[in-house]
Structures are given as structure tokens and as C-alpha cells.
Amino acid sequence: MKGYLGEFEELVLLTIAALSEDAYGSSIKSLIENRMNRTISLGALHSTLTRLEEKGFAVSKLGGATKERGGRRKRIYELTPEGVSALADYKQLRDTLWFESKLKIDFSDE
Amino acid sequence: MSRALRKAAVALLERLAGNAPIEDIMGDLEESYAGYLSTGPVWKANLKFYRDVFSLYGSYALRQRKNSRRSHYLSVNTSLAMFGSYFKVALRSLMRYRFFTIMNIVGLAIGMSVSLLFLAIIADVLEYDKFHSNYDNIYRIITKERDQEGVENYASAPHGVINFLQDYPGIQEVVRLDANLYGEVEYNGKNLPMNGFFVDSGFFDVFDFPLESGDQDPAIANSVLITKKEATKLFSDEDPLGKIISIEPHGDFIVSGILKDHPKKSHLHFDLIAPYSGNDSLINDYHFSFYPSYRNHYVYFQADESFSEDEFLKDLNEFSQEKSEAARVITLNFQAMQDMPMGLELSNSPGPQWDILSLTIFAILSLLILLPACFNYASLSISRALQRAREIGVRKVVGGNRQQIFLQFIIESIVVFIVSFILAYIGFTYIRTEFLQILAPASSSGLTLTLSVSMCLIFLGFILVASFLIGVIPALYFARIKPLNALKNSLGQPQKSRIGIKKALMTFQFTLSVGFIVAVFIILEQYQNTMNYELGFQKENILNIDLQDVAPQHLANAVGTLKEIDQTAFASDIIGAIFSRPVVVYNNLKSDSLSTNELFISENYLQVHDLQLTAGNNFRPGQTERETDVLVNESFVSRFGFSDNSSILGQKLLVDDLELTVRGVVKDFNYANLRYAIEPIILRNSAEQFTLATLKFTTTDYFQLVNQLEDVWEELSEDEFKATLLSADLDAAYLWYFNMIRMVGFLSLLAISVSCLGLLGLVVFQVQRREKEVGIRKIHGASTTSIVYLLSRDFLKLMVVGTLIGVPVTYAMFNFLLPKIQYYSEGISAAPLALGTLLLFLLAGATVTSQTISAAQKNPADTLKYE
Numbered sequence: 005m006k007g008y009l010g011e012f013e014e015l016v017l018l019t020i021a022a023l024s025e026d027a028y029g030s031s032i033k034s035l036i037e038n039r040m041n042r043t044i045s046l047g048a049l050h051s052t053l054t055r056l057e058e059k060g061f062a063v064s065k066l067g068g069a070t071k072e073r074g075g076r077r078k079r080i081y082e083l084t085p086e087g088v089s090a091l092a093d094y095k096q097l098r099d100t101l102w103f104e105s106k107l108k109i110d111f112s113d114e
Numbered sequence: 115m116s117r118a119l120r121k122a123a124v125a126l127l128e129r130l131a132g133n134a135p136i137e138d139i140m141g142d143l144e145e146s147y148a149g150y151l152s153t154g155p156v157w158k159a160n161l162k163f164y165r166d167v168f169s170l171y172g173s174y175a176l177r178q179r180k181n182s183r184r185s186h187y188l189s190v191n192t193s194l195a196m197f198g199s200y201f202k203v204a205l206r207s208l209m210r211y212r213f214f215t216i217m218n219i220v221g222l223a224i225g226m227s228v229s230l231l232f233l234a235i236i237a238d239v240l241e242y243d244k245f246h247s248n249y250d251n252i253y254r255i256i257t258k259e260r261d262q263e264g265v266e267n268y269a270s271a272p273h274g275v276i277n278f279l280q281d282y283p284g285i286q287e288v289v290r291l292d293a294n295l296y297g298e299v300e301y302n303g304k305n306l307p308m309n310g311f312f313v314d315s316g317f318f319d320v321f322d323f324p325l326e327s328g329d330q331d332p333a334i335a336n337s338v339l340i341t342k343k344e345a346t347k348l349f350s351d352e353d354p355l356g357k358i359i360s361i362e363p364h365g366d367f368i369v370s371g372i373l374k375d376h377p378k379k380s381h382l383h384f385d386l387i388a389p390y391s392g393n394d395s396l397i398n399d400y401h402f403s404f405y406p407s408y409r410n411h412y413v414y415f416q417a418d419e420s421f422s423e424d425e426f427l428k429d430l431n432e433f434s435q436e437k438s439e440a441a442r443v444i445t446l447n448f449q450a451m452q453d454m455p456m457g458l459e460l461s462n463s464p465g466p467q468w469d470i471l472s473l474t475i476f477a478i479l480s481l482l483i484l485l486p487a488c489f490n491y492a493s494l495s496i497s498r499a500l501q502r503a504r505e506i507g508v509r510k511v512v513g514g515n516r517q518q519i520f521l522q523f524i525i526e527s528i529v530v531f532i533v534s535f536i537l538a539y540i541g542f543t544y545i546r547t548e549f550l551q552i553l554a555p556a557s558s559s560g561l562t563l564t565l566s567v568s569m570c571l572i573f574l575g576f577i578l579v580a581s582f583l584i585g586v587i588p589a590l591y592f593a594r595i596k597p598l599n600a601l602k603n604s605l606g607q608p609q610k611s612r613i614g615i616k617k618a619l620m621t622f623q624f625t626l627s628v629g630f631i632v633a634v635f636i637i638l639e640q641y642q643n644t645m646n647y648e649l650g651f652q653k654e655n656i657l658n659i660d661l662q663d664v665a666p667q668h669l670a671n672a673v674g675t676l677k678e679i680d681q682t683a684f685a686s687d688i689i690g691a692i693f694s695r696p697v698v699v700y701n702n703l704k705s706d707s708l709s710t711n712e713l714f715i716s717e718n719y720l721q722v723h724d725l726q727l728t729a730g731n732n733f734r735p736g737q738t739e740r741e742t743d744v745l746v747n748e749s750f751v752s753r754f755g756f757s758d759n760s761s762i763l764g765q766k767l768l769v770d771d772l773e774l775t776v777r778g779v780v781k782d783f784n785y786a787n788l789r790y791a792i793e794p795i796i797l798r799n800s801a802e803q804f805t806l807a808t809l810k811f812t813t814t815d816y817f818q819l820v821n822q823l824e825d826v827w828e829e830l831s832e833d834e835f836k837a838t839l840l841s842a843d844l845d846a847a848y849l850w851y852f853n854m855i856r857m858v859g860f861l862s863l864l865a866i867s868v869s870c871l872g873l874l875g876l877v878v879f880q881v882q883r884r885e886k887e888v889g890i891r892k893i894h895g896a897s898t899t900s901i902v903y904l905l906s907r908d909f910l911k912l913m914v915v916g917t918l919i920g921v922p923v924t925y926a927m928f929n930f931l932l933p934k935i936q937y938y939s940e941g942i943s944a945a946p947l948a949l950g951t952l953l954l955f956l957l958a959g960a961t962v963t964s965q966t967i968s969a970a971q972k973n974p975a976d977t978l979k980y981e
Contacts, residue, residue, distance in 0.1 A: 029142030034149055043162070046142060047169025047176075054175040066138065072148045076141030 009061075009090055015040075016052050017061060017091055020081045028067065028078035029053070053081060061087030116160055123167045130171060134179040139170065196518075197525070204526040207502070214498060214875060218491050219534045221871040224864050225487030226538035227545060228480040230573065234546070235476070237569040239468055242379045242455040246322045248416050251286075252451040255279070255413040255430075256460060259405055261442040269460040271413040272402040275446060278433045279413065284421030287316040293410035293464055295386055297362040301348050308344055308361075310386025317387070320416045328355050328371025337370035339387040345372050361386070381454045381465030402437045402444045406696060406709070412464055423448075483864050486623045488584045490872035491530070493616050495523075495588035497879040506592055507600030520593040527585030528578070535577045548860070617912060620876065623869035624916025628954045629924040630862030635946030636928050637858060641851040643940045649690055650783030652724035652810075653840050658688055659807040659823070660836035666716070666804050672826045678813040683722040684804040686714035689785045690840065691847035699796060701754075702766035702773065708754055710794040712769070713785065714803035720780070722810045729759035730778030738801035743777040744769070750794035751779055769796065787847045788938040808840075866954075870961045873909065877962050881905060881969040889974035901970035906962045913958050917951050924950075 009017070019035050020027040033049050036042075056062040067080040083091075124143070128136070143166055150159035170176055208215045243249060255271040279288045296309035311317075318330050326342055338359070345354045354369045361367055367388060376382075426448065434446040449457060456468045506519060661669065666684045673679050687695060697712040717733040719725075733743055744767060748759060756762040759779040767774050782792045813819050820837060827835040881888075888901055896904075925942060932939040 029138060030145040030149065033142070033146060045169035046139070046146060046166035047171070047173035050139060050142075050170065050175035051173045054178045058178070069141070070145070072145050073141035074144045076137050076144070078141060079138035 009094060012048075013052055013056060013061075014091070014094060016049070017056060017083065017087055020062060021083055021088075021091070025080075027081045030073075030078075032081070056081075056087070059086075060084060061090055116156075120160070120163065123164060127167055127170055127176075131176060132180060132183070134176065134183045136176070136179065139175070143167065143170075200522050200525040201529070203522060204529050207505075208526065208529065211498060211501070213878070214494055215530065217871050217875050218494060218530055219537060221487040221490050221868050222531065222534035223537035223541055224867050224871075225484035226535060226577075227541035228861070228864060229484045229576075230538055230542040231545060231549060232477055232480045233572055233576070234542070234569060235468075235473070237572065238379070239456045240452075243381055243451050245377050245380070246320075246451070248320060248322075249451055251417050251421075252320060253415055253417060253448045254451075254454070255415075256447050256449050256458070257405075257408075258445040258447065259442060260445070266405070267458055267460045268405060268408075269463040270408050270411050271446065272408045272437075272444065273411060274402050274437060275413055275433075278430070279415055282426070282429070284417050284426070285415050286418050287320050287416045289314045289316045289320050289414045289416075290390055291317070291382075291412040291414065291464070292390060293412070295361070295364065295388055297364065299344075299348065299359055299361050299386070301357065301359045304348060306344065306348055308340075308385035310338075310384040310388065311382075312388050312390045314390045316416075320414060321382070323376050323387075324374045326372040326374045328369075330371050330373075335389065335391070336365065336367050337389065338367035339371045339373050340369055341373045341375050341385050343375050344385040345369075364388075383465060402434075404442060404444075406698065409462055410464075479861055482626055483861065483868055486619070486626065486865075486872060487868045488580065489619045490623075490868065490875060491527070491584055492587045493619060493872070494875040494879070495527075496591055497876070502592070503595060503600035506595050507597040510595075510597035511601070516593040520589045523589035523592050524582060524585045527589070528581045531577050531581030531584070535573070539573075545860070548856075616876070620869075620873065620909075620912050621916045621919070623865075623872055624913050624954065624958065625920035625923070627862070627866045627869045627958075628917050628920035628950055630858065630865045631953050632921055632924045632947055632950030633928065634855060634859045634862055635949050636924070636942055637851065637855050639943065639946050640932065640936075640939060641848065641855070644788055644848060644851070644936070644938065645845075647784075647788060647938060649788075649844075650725075650781065651689065651785075652722070653690060653844060655811050656722065656840040657809045657811060657819070657823075657837055658840055658843065659809065659827075661805055661807055662831060662833045662836070664827075664830045666801055666807065668830055669807050672830060673807075673809065673823065676819075676822055676826070678811050678819050678822070680810040680812050681718055681722050683719040683808045683810075684716040684801070684806070685719055685808055686803040686805055688806065688840070688843050689713065689723070689783075690844045691787055697769060697796070699754075700768040702768060704768060706755070708750070708794060710750060710753075710796060711785070712796050712798055714798045714800050716801075716804070717799065719797075719808065722808055723783075725783060726781040727778050728781050730763045730776070732778060733799045734777075738799055741772055741774060741798060741800045743799060744774040745778045745780055745797040746776055747780050747792070747795050747797075748782045749792050750796060753794045767796070769798070774798070784938075787844075789936045791937045866957060870957060873958060873961050874965070877905075877909065877965045880908075881965050885969070885972070885977045888969060888972070889977035892970075892974040893978075898967070898970045902963060902966045905966040905969060906959075909958070909962045913955060917954065921947050921951060 015036065016032060019032050023031055023035060029046065029050060032053075033044060033046060036044060036049075053062070053064070057064060061084060062081050063084055064079045064081045067078045069075050069077045124140070128140075143163070146166060147159060147163045150162045153159075246252060254269070255275050257268045257271050259266050259268070276288065276290065279285055290313065292312040293309070295312050297307070298305050299308045317323075318325075325339075328339070330339065338361075340348070340354060340359075348354070348359070349357065354372060357369050358366050359369060373387065376384075430446050430448065434444055438444045455465070456470060456473065459471075509519060509522075659669070661684075670682045670684075673682055695711050695713065696709060698707055698709045700707045716738060717735050720727065720732055727745075728748065730745075733745070737743065746754075746762065751759055751762050754762070756765075762776050762779065765776045767776060780797065784792055785795055786793070809823075811819055816839070823837065824835045884905065888905070891901060891904075925947060928942060932942075
């Protein structure tokens with residue numbers, strides 16, 4: 005398993021994957037905030053995005069501008085194959101551990 | 115209020131980001147803020163917004179984005195393609211302002227060519243002796259003698275130092291070189307003058323002088339090695355090996371080997387090498403014997419790794435102290451091979467030498483020409499700001515940043531400098547020949563001033579550094595221009611300080627130019643004075659004939675029949691020119707000695723040259739076979755401690771182990787050239803030493819006289835007839851004056867050209883700026899002359915200031931220098947100062963008026979058309 009993936013990093017990476025075509029700073033932020041009911045700062049998010057890019061798990065390009073952004077362009081993020089395999093590795097590790105732990109959790113009542 | 119706060123917070127973020135791209139972050143900030151507003155109260159949204167902004171300030175994201183943008187100041191936003199475009203734009207703008215470009219290039223080319231010359235000399239001198247594989251380990255002993263008369267440094271060393279060196283740890287090999295192996299070399303009736311060294315057997319181990327054929331380590335005592343070049347001259351097609359040649363006065367030698375011709379860039383030059391056969395008695399003297407005894411005797415040694423220079427110097431000092439006498443202290447020192455061609459100035463040096471002082475002076479002079487050219491470039495470029503302001507303004511408006519404009523101008527100056535360099539190189543090849551002629555002995559010593567790879571690299575680096583340094587000033591200036599002002603065409607008046615600097619530079623150049631011109635005139639005047647100086651002896655109508663092997667008496671008898679010949683005398687040397695025939699004279703008790711010069715003359719020599727006796731009598735006639743008497747000059751009398759001239763008469767002197775009686779005292783005359791004071795001399799009367807006949811003639815038809823003499827000569831000897839007029843010999847002795855005039859004249863020409871070019875540029879610029887003013891003045895009735903005066907006035911002022919500084923400084927400098935260059939010198943008169951000033955005003959005045967007159971004559975209708 006190459007490259008250490010922090011908890012928040014994994015979360016951001018997954019969010020990028022979930023947002024597919026429209027993953028940029030604000031959208032990632034609001035999705036995480038809405039889903040997790042926690043507030044994160046833009047600085048922390050952009051720092052994590054930068055790290056993910058440096059680790060080679062994500063790439064970015066400048067995309068379209070909208071009115072509510074004051075006509076400024078978005079930086080659209082996208083997963084790299086390395087990013088995908090890193091996520092897969094973590095999932096597999098968790099699955100294995102879940103399986104071995106014999107913990108029974110009922111997901112149905114969520 | 116809160117809006118302003120938000121704005122300030124964002125502005126701070128933008129400022130922190132600098133040139134890093136944060137467009138997307140700013141967008142995210144705004145979008146998130148919009149989101150906060152839609153979901154909650156304004157104060158909550160604001161709070162969240164500040165949280166976002168503050169979290170970004172020091173964030174990793176911002177740092178990394180800045181880092182990715184941070185690189186060298188000059189390489190910002192540049193790619194190779196950009197350089198191509200810069201280059202293209204540079205060429206276009208240079209072509210557009212052709213006049214300024216040409217002036218800049220010519221000025222810089224002139225300045226650079228002199229610097230190239232200097233670099234070429236340095237590079238050449240540094241190449242000396244590099245072909246020795248032991249280059250780094252070869253040293254020689256040098257000697258400093260101090261007595262009551264002063265200090266003298268010699269490249270030669272006393273014989274006694276050998277004992278000390280031979281067992282010294284760290285010294286591998288000691289080699290003595292004795293340069294007394296010189297004279298006419300005779301083989302099979304052919305005579306050639308050659309010189310060489312008697313050397314110790316280790317010579318070829320220390321130095322790399324390869325052998326062509328034969329044996330380099332001859333066992334036979336009287337064997338000699340000869341260089342290939344001289345061997346072919348002497349033996350033509352014959353095989354020289356084993357042949358016997360005779361070298362006057364050393365006797366017969368057998369040729370045991372042929373040496374390859376050694377490189378010219380060697381401080382040792384020789385045609386012959388023979389085994390050392392020195393006088394060993396001198397080595398073991400307890401005290402060192404003094405200079406003339408070790409003349410031409412050099413001691414070289416090769417050291418190994420364990421050799422410590424500091425320790426050796428200490429031991430050497432101790433040794434020389436122990437061997438010195440109180441009255442005359444000899445201090446030994448040593449010199450590494452790389453210091454030999456260019457280092458301490460030494461007498462009796464075996465090879466060519468360049469003293470550091472004159473090289474430094476030359477370096478300063480070449481800088482004095484190059485620097486003004488560079489200043490002119492910078493000042494002309496800035497002067498053009500008005501013309502180029504719009505271009506810069508447009509560039510800035512469409513997004514060109516300071517770095518890009520900076521780079522644009524740097525590249526322009528690099529282009530200008532490279533083109534000037536090419537021109538300078540062409541100029542350099544011309545002045546090189548001229549310069550080598552001035553330094554005539556240099557060409558024979560191997561100074562070629564040709565281009566080598568290392569020199570090319572030095573030049574190239576020099577150009578790049580210079581153009582960058584010089585280009586920085588205008589480039590920074592242009593990069594700072596504000597686009598709004600530039601486009602409104604209101605750069606404003608240039609700052610006062612900048613105008614001041616320009617004026618100061620121009621004044622400096624005038625000072626320099628007037629200094630150079632005045633220097634040329636001063637030297638010319640001194641030359642005139644020197645040539646007209648009363649030398650104290652008759653120099654007109656005197657012909658010197660080289661006696662060669664004709665007996666003096668035979669010649670005297672033969673020419674005595676010619677009616678044009680008044681008198682025939684004989685002497686050992688030509689007087690008045692370069693004269694060196696040192697001898698040590700003792701009194702009869704050997705309690706006092708004086709090193710002086712000697713001249714051998716026949717008794718009628720005094721009449722021929724019209725030399726006056728102030729006491730005593732001339733030689734008795736017919737005493738030339740057996741010397742008994744001697745004449746001395748007045749300086750000798752006083753230096754030898756006699757109060758008046760007649761008291762020395764009858765005094766016995768010991769010279770060359772002969773006891774001679776002073777018979778007369780001759781009035782002082784300049785037997786050596788005027789560079790030196792009149793030193794003591796003794797006149798001796800021995801026919802053996804006569805080498806030339808001195809004829810006083812009465813005719814004015816010199817050519818006929820020479821023809822007649824030649825006929826006479828042919829009956830006496832088979833050799834070529836060699837005769838020169840004494841006045842011609844004297845002229846030749848002052849040839850160095852001409853070389854100096856040529857050199858300073860040449861430099862002044864360059865300095866003047868550079869400053870006139872700078873002046874021209876400045877005038878053209880001023881005239882262009884004031885075109886409209888001139889037009890308006892003309893409409894109001896100003897005359898052409900008043901406008902010419904108006905436009906030239908400022909420059910006239912600078913010229914006057916430059917002259918007021920330059921002339922006194924040059925005058926003071928020469929007043930100080932002249933007595934050092936030549937013993938005889940006369941005060942500088944006003945003429946050269948006035949002439950130099952006049953010439954400068956003519957040249958600079960012509961430069962200024964050439965522009966101002968045409969400007970004053972322009973039709974105001976044309977210049978004011980667009981107003």
C-alpha cells in the first residue's frame with residue numbers, strides 16, 4: 005500500500021469521487037459539511053486538496069466560471085488511478101478487518 | 115463597515131498570495147459566502163467567511179502555490195519562445211533608432227578593443243613557461259643588494275648559494291645557468307652571433323627542452339647542444355653531430371646534440387647549451403661577492419611536495435644574513451616560475467619581463483576608455499525614454515510586467531554589446547599589429563597576442579557580465595515607468611539628480627580627453643627639448659665606423675689620405691646613446707672603491723668630440739700599447755672624494771689590476787643618454803679595446819664621403835663596411851619617445867572618439883527635445899546664431915569645467931612623472947597646455963555645432979506643424 009492516506013484526506017478523496025464532474029472547493033466543502041454535519045474551513049480543505057495533488061491521488065484543472073463566484077473560474081478536481089487504487093486499498097483493509105472482527109452491525113436501521 | 119472589513123481581509127489574502135494563482139480560491143470564498151448567506155443570518159455568514167479567509171492566510175495551500183511560482187527574479191514567466199520574441203523586438207527597436215544604435219556600438223567597440231588588447235597581453239603573459247612539466251615546482255633564487263647608493267634587485271644569484279641549496283630538504287635538483295656563453299660562433303668560415311647557457315647536468319631533468327637528435331648528457335668536456343634553427347643556419351645541409359665549432363672567446367666545442375626549437379613563450383631563450391664549468395672558488399668564499407661577480411649567473415631549483423615556501427624563506431634569510439657584510443647587505447629571496455615573466459622588476463634578467471606597475475597603468479588607461487563608453491550607453495538609452503515610453507506603456511497595459519520589460523532591455527543591451535564586441539575584435543586585430551610594433555622587442559620575446567580558447571572564454575564572459583551590468587541601469591529605469599504617464603506622454607522632467615549625473619559623466623570625459631591630448635603635446639615638447647639639449651660634446655659631422663677586425667692604425671693611415679677627413683680617433687663605444695661598460699676602480703691602497711663606467715679612447719678623441727679638459731693634460735701620444743695614464747670626469751673627482759679637480763692629478767688608481775695615474779680631468783658630458791644623470795667615468799687609453807673609428811669630416815656631401823670610405827675599406831677588409839652618423843645613433847637612442855607618443859596619441863584618439871560620440875548623442879537628444887522650443891523662438895524672431903548659442907551653451911560650460919580640471923591635473927602628473935622617466939627634463943611650458951585645450955575645443959565644438967546649426971536652420975513651419 006503506497007502513500008499514507010489520512011482520515012480527512014480519504015474523506016475528501018471520496019467526496020471528489022462522489023461529486024464526479026463537479027468537484028471543486030466550494031462544492032466539496034458544502035457536501036462534506038452537509039453530510040457530516042461538521043464545519044470545515046476553506047483553508048484546511050484547500051491545504052488537503054494541495055496535498056492530495058502532491059501525492060498524486062488527484063489532479064485539477066481550471067473549469068468554468070459562474071455568477072455567484074464573481075466570474076472566477078473553478079478548479080475542478082478529479083481522481084487519478086493512483087487515487088482510486090489507494091481508496092480501494094483502504095476499503096479492502098477495512099473490509100478484511102470488519103470481517104475478521106466478527107462484529108455484527110445492522111446497517112438497515114440507519 | 116462590514117463590507118469594508120471583508121474587502122480588507124480579502125485584499126490581505128491577495129497581497130499574501132503575491133503572484134501565485136488563487137483565482138479558484140477567491141471564487142470558492144465568494145461562492146461559500148453566498149451559501150452561508152442563504153442558510154443563516156448575516157452575522158453568522160460573516161463569521162464563517164472570516165474563518166475561511168483567516169484559515170487561508172497561512173495555509174499550506176497558499177504556501178505551496180506561492181512556492182511553485184517562486185523562482186529566480188529574471189526567469190519569471192519566461193520560456194525559450196519568449197526569448198526569441200525578446201530578441202526579435204530588440205533587433206527591431208535597434209534598427210528603428212539606427213542613429214543611436216550605431217553611436218552606441220561604435221563607442222563601445224572602441225572602448226572594448228583596448229580592453230581586449232589588455233586582456234590579450236595578460237593572457238599571453240600567463241601562458242609563459244607553461245610547457246614545463248615541472249612548472250609548479252620550479253623556483254629561482256633572486257638577489258637584493260643594498261648599499262649606501264640604494265637597493266637593486268637582480269635575477270641572478272651569488273655562487274655561494276649553491277652550498278645552501280644542495281642539501282636543503284625538499285629540493286630535488288639545483289641547476290646553475292651561466293649566460294656568459296655568447297659570442298660569434300664560427301664553423302667553416304661562417305660566422306653567426308649566438309647566445310646560450312652553461313648549465314649543470316640536471317638542466318634537462320628540471321626543464322622540458324626536448325632533444326631532436328644526439329646525446330643530451332655529454333661526457334666530453336667541451337661539448338655543446340645547439341638548437342635546430344641555429345644549426346640549419348650554421349651547417350645548412352651537413353649533419354652537425356660531431357662537428358667542431360669555435361665560440362669566441364670560449365674556444366672550440368664539439369656538437370653533441372640538436373635541440374628542438376623551444377617555444378617562444380619561454381622566459382629562457384638560448385641557441386646553445388654547454389656543460390657548466392664554473393669557477394668553484396667563488397662558491398666557498400665566506401662572504402658573498404657583490405653584483406658584477408655573479409652577473410649572468412642564475413640558480414634554479416626544482417622542489418618536491420615536502421618543500422615549504424615559508425620555512426625555506428626563513429632559512430634562506432638566515433643564510434644570507436650570515437653571508438652579508440655590514441656595508442653592503444645581500445638578501446636572497448626566491449621566485450616561483452609563474453612569477454618570472456610578470457613580477458618583481460629585476461636587473462640582469464635572463465628573459466623578457468613585464469613589470470606589474472606598467473601593466474596596472476595600462477589596465478587603468480583601458481578602463482578609462484571603456485567606462486565612459488559604457489556610461490554613454492546607459493545615458494543614451496535613458497535619454498531615449500521619451501521616444502520609447504509609449505511602447506513601454508502599451509506593453510504594460512496589455513499585461514507586460516516589470517520583469518518582462520526588464521528582460522527586454524537587458525536583451526537589447528546584450529545584442530548591442532555582442533555586435534560591438536565583434537567590431538571591437540576586428541579593431542583589436544588592427545591595433546594589435548600597431549601595438550606589437552610599438553613594443554618591438556616584445557615580438558621577438560614571443561608576445562603574439564593571438565587568440566586562444568581560454569582568452570575567448572574570458573572575452574565572452576567579460577561581454578556578458580559587462581552588458582548585463584551596463585544594461586541593468588536603463589532596464590530598471592524602463593521597467594519602473596508608469597503606463598499611465600507614459601501613454602499621456604508626460605514622463606515629466608527627468609529628475610534633477612539624473613541630469614547632474616549625466617553632466618558629471620560628460621565633464622569627466624572632457625577631463626580625460628583634454629588630459630590625453632595635453633599629454634601628447636607635453637611629451638612632444640619634451641622630445642624637442644631633449645633633442646636640442648647641449649650634450650657637452652660635438653655630435654655633428656661625426657661618422658662612426660665599425661672596425662671589425664681591421665687594425666686601428668691601418669684604417670687611420672688609409673683614411674688619412676682623404677681630404678674630407680679632418681681627424682680620426684678611436685674608441686670602444688659610441689657615446690651619447692645607450693652606454694654600459696661597468697668597472698670597479700680602487701685607490702692605490704685598495705681602501706676605497708667606486709663602481710663606474712669606462713671608455714677606451716685614442717688621444718685625439720677629445721679634439722674630435724670637442725671635449726674640454728678642466729685640469730691636467732690629455733694622454734701622451736703613442737701610449738696605447740702600454741696603459742699608464744687615465745682621464746676622469748668631474749663627477750668622478752667629487753664622487754671619489756676629492757675637493758677640486760687639480761688635486762686628483764697624479765693620483766694612482768687600480769683598475770683591472772693595472773695601476774694607472776690620473777693625468778687629466780674632463781668636463782662632464784652626457785656619455786650615456788639623457789635618461790640618466792652624468793655618472794663618474796674613466797677614460798682609458800688602450801688600443802686593444804678599440805672597436806670603432808670616429809671620423810670628423812668637413813664635407814657636406816655625406817654620400818660621396820661614404821662611397822670614398824667604402825673604397826678605402828674594401829682594400830683593408832673583406833667584411834661589410836658598417837658606418838653610422840653619430841647624430842643618427844643619438845636619434846635612435848630616443849626612439850622610445852616616439853613609441854610613447856604613438857601609444858599615448860593612440861589612446862587619446864580613442865578617448866576623444868568615445869567622448870565625442872557620447873557628446874554627439876547627448877546633443878542630438880537635447881536638440882530633438884527642444885525642437886518645438888526652437889521653432890517658437892524662430893517665429894518670434896530669434897536669429898540662427900542666437901539659437902546655436904542657446905543650444906550649445908550648456909555643453910560649452912561642461913567643456914570649460916572639464917578643461918579646468920583636466921589641464922592642471924595632467925600638468926601636475928607630468929611634473930611629477932617627467933623627472934622619473936628621464937633624468938634630464940625641462941619645465942612644461944604653456945604651449946602644450948594651450949594647444950591641447952584648443953584642440954579639444956575644436957573637436958568638441960565641431961561635434962556640438964554640427965547638430966545645433968542644422969537644428970537652428972530648420973523651418974519652424976515643419977517643426978510646429980502638429981501643434
